[in-house]
Amino acid sequence: MRSVRARAALGATLVVAVALAAAGLAVLLVLRGNLTDRAGLEAEVTAREVAGELALGATYAELDLDDDHPVQVTDEEGRVVAVSKDLEAISGTGTAGVVRVPPAPAPSPGDDDDDDDDGSDPPRSEVSTDSPDFTNGTATVDGEKADYRFAAVEVTTEEDVTLTVHAGAPLADEQEAVNTVRTSMLTGLPVMLLVVAGVTWLVTRRALRPVEGIRRELAAITASEDLGRRVPEPDSRDEIARLARTTNETLTVLEASVDRQRRFVADASHELRSPIASLRTQLEVGAAHPELLDLPGAVTDTVRLQVLAADLLLLARLDAGERPGRTAVDLGALVREEVSQRTADRIAPQVSVQDGSLEVAGSRGQLARVVGNLLDNAERHAERSVAVSVRAERDEVLVEVTDDGPGVPEAEQDRIFERFVRLDDARSRDDGGAGLGLAIARDVADRHGGTLTVGTAPSGGARFTLRLPGRERP
Incomplete structure (x- = not known):
């Protein structure tokens, strides 16, 4: 049934x-x-x-x-x-x-003499x-x-x-x-059961009618692949209405995910097309005229392709739901290590690390990638100084990266974390990158249970704040 x-x-x-x-x-x-x-x-x-x-x-x-x-x-x-x-x-x-x-027979009178005299x-x-x-x-x-x-x-x-x-x-x-009552009950019971079955059938049919409407609309959405459509929401406040609202919310999230994936594929294709075309042109010219081969340019394009491919692979793993490890990571030591490796930077970052426990639980490689992306972004926009500080605040560990550049307009402070987004003063592909660094940083922070926000530094530049939950000690 x-x-x-x-x-x-x-x-x-x-x-x-x-x-x-x-x-x-x-x-x-x-x-x-x-x-x-x-x-x-x-x-x-x-x-x-x-x-x-x-x-x-x-x-x-x-x-x-x-x-x-x-x-x-x-x-x-x-x-x-x-x-x-x-x-x-x-x-x-x-x-x-x-x-x-x-x-x-009654007893004879003589037999009662003794009884009469006993008083x-x-x-x-x-x-x-x-x-x-x-x-x-x-x-x-x-x-x-x-x-x-x-x-x-x-x-x-x-x-x-x-x-x-x-x-x-x-x-x-x-x-x-x-017998009369029993006969009446046996006669009325089938009638009563038929009435109950009929009423239940009609009430259930009426109650499930919105569900059938939801099913038909979902079938139509599946057939047309149009994620912009929505299922009808009944005016009632019962479970079926909540089901319809939840279904529409799921469709909204799914539509946004599909749109994001399509934009990601389109942007990735666009970003890959330029360095690949440039590298091919240089190699073709070099094959025809070896004396004209721009070897440093070819190496630069190759490095750029390698970095972009690594960023795309990391984003693909994050989108697939890859969970970070639970290794203890000292953010103070991690920041010092990342800064010490940046000897060729235009501006040497100033580091300030608070004493005490600054450990968090997560993937050391991914957190190093976050710190590196934030430093790259600050070095790209800074004029004279970049500062990095690490400190503990209640049950969290904070990493702040500030610069004295033009800063981030308030209207763009959420948009800069989107993939393949570059602000107007950083549109150059050579100087501005592919626009994936901050998107990767925020995704990694979210996977670690933390947040990544941007504000205005006292010097007027940008201040990026990474908050991660502190590691609980056994």
């Missing part, structure tokens, strides 16, 4: 069916119990009435036995001493007899006040057999004879009521 609507309708129907079955069974048990208790109370009333007559001295023949309630009176030995007039058979009272057995009180008749015993059985009255609820009440007569009165109340009303 692949349809969500069908599964929801089936699930709701099964749950309602189980609930209705349990509720119906409980209703039947409670109804049967109440009606049985009522029949037992009716039988008890009849039994106590007969027992009261016997306690008042009525003879067995004088008993007023109701034809609607079969009565059986037995003595201590289980002999039947009185029965209803039309009672033909009985069960459930412990004695199946329905024929009156003559009572035992004891004469026997007293009484009806037991204990709760009667209830049993279920059958009785055949005037040829009709039926189920009855019997109550047994004990009584002591004036002759000190203990009798048990069994009186029954018919259970026909109880059985009829239970």
